[in-house]
Amino acid sequence: MNHIGLFEGIGGFSLAASWVGWKTVAWCEWNEFGQKVLKYHFPEAEGFDDITKTDFTKYANKIDIITGGFPCQPYSHAGKRLGKDDERHLWPEMLRAIREIKPSYVVAENVLGLVNWNDGLVFHEVQVDLENEGYEVQPYILPAASQNAPHKRDRVWFVAYSHNNRTIRRTRQNESESQKERVQKRNAVQQSVKPSSVWKFSADTNGNRLERCIPTNKHRQFSAKEKYDEKRIPTYKAGLQFQNFPTQPPLCGGDDGLPTQLDGITFSKWRNESIKAYGNAIVPQVALQIFKTIDQYEIQTNSNTG
Numbered sequence: 001m002n003h004i005g006l007f008e009g010i011g012g013f014s015l016a017a018s019w020v021g022w023k024t025v026a027w028c029e030w031n032e033f034g035q036k037v038l039k040y041h042f043p044e045a046e047g048f049d050d051i052t053k054t055d056f057t058k059y060a061n062k063i064d065i066i067t068g069g070f071p072c073q074p075y076s077h078a079g080k081r082l083g084k085d086d087e088r089h090l091w092p093e094m095l096r097a098i099r100e101i102k103p104s105y106v107v108a109e110n111v112l113g114l115v116n117w118n119d120g121l122v123f124h125e126v127q128v129d130l131e132n133e134g135y136e137v138q139p140y141i142l143p144a145a146s147q148n149a150p151h152k153r154d155r156v157w158f159v160a161y162s163h164n165n166r167t168i169r170r171t172r173q174n175e176s177e178s179q180k181e182r183v184q185k186r187n188a189v190q191q192s193v194k195p196s197s198v199w200k201f202s203a204d205t206n207g208n209r210l211e212r213c214i215p216t217n218k219h220r221q222f223s224a225k226e227k228y229d230e231k232r233i234p235t236y237k238a239g240l241q242f243q244n245f246p247t248q249p250p251l252c253g254g255d256d257g258l259p260t261q262l263d264g265i266t267f268s269k270w271r272n273e274s275i276k277a278y279g280n281a282i283v284p285q286v287a288l289q290i291f292k293t294i295d296q297y298e299i300q301t302n303s304n305t306g
Helices: 012-020 032-041 091-101 117-132 163-176 179-192 260-264 268-280 284-305
Strands: 002-006 023-028 046-048 065-068 105-111 136-143 154-161
Touching: 002 012, 002 091, 012 023, 012 032, 012 065, 012 284, 032 046, 032 268, 065 091, 091 117, 105 284, 117 136, 117 154, 136 284, 154 284
Parallel strands: 002 023, 002 065, 023 046, 065 105
Antiparallel strands: 105 154, 136 154
16 A cells, blocks of 8 residues: 655654555655654655645555645644634645545544534535545544543544545556566565564553653564554553543653653754654554554455455
């Protein structure tokens, strides 16, 4: 599966895609700090900065899935909630990219405030726009706590699928390579994801920090059967209680989800950028659950069609 991440931030969607064994072909992110992170972790992907000035037609019918956490500030309860009057209302640009690329799947994410801003105007607009482009759309409200994170973090997720776009791309793919070649390519992708480290997370609601262990630097290949081995994916300690958790988690030393290494950073600009980047990022473990479902559907559909 080929993936493009829009409004990619520090690569939450691309990270989740790598856990599933997908390839991030390109990303788009205007923030300089985010660009540096993306270039470091995804050096083979093509990078774009300003989505309003980017032409994506070169990727038409070549990409399986587009993801994007289009800017949330216009709808967030933490902001002025200017909505479509905010210059950061960039859903129309994401829609343009979808029209130009014509992916099989679209996964978009935004804050919970999108649901009730102006009686749900943009919430419904996103679905109608995608349906007009031939997609079947299902919105979900999924919290980070669903993956045992020590904070609720409700988010709206739009999952859209176009059977027509998938058929067009698979037909072109079949014309250019044999079934044996496709199977070999898929197996190679599934077995090529190697963890650079194994991370373990722990936290409680008493103010203890969320900590992670030192990377093991041990590499090994994983078979398709081991593809979703949870040992490869950072998880939060199960059984946490959230009823007494503060509405605004204390940064630097609390259960805020940030690695403890950030507490001691003396370069204020880098530290500030890091904290903002974490705050704007999606929770990749939540995206992973959506990606798993899509991937299993693709594997099943491919096996049924031979």
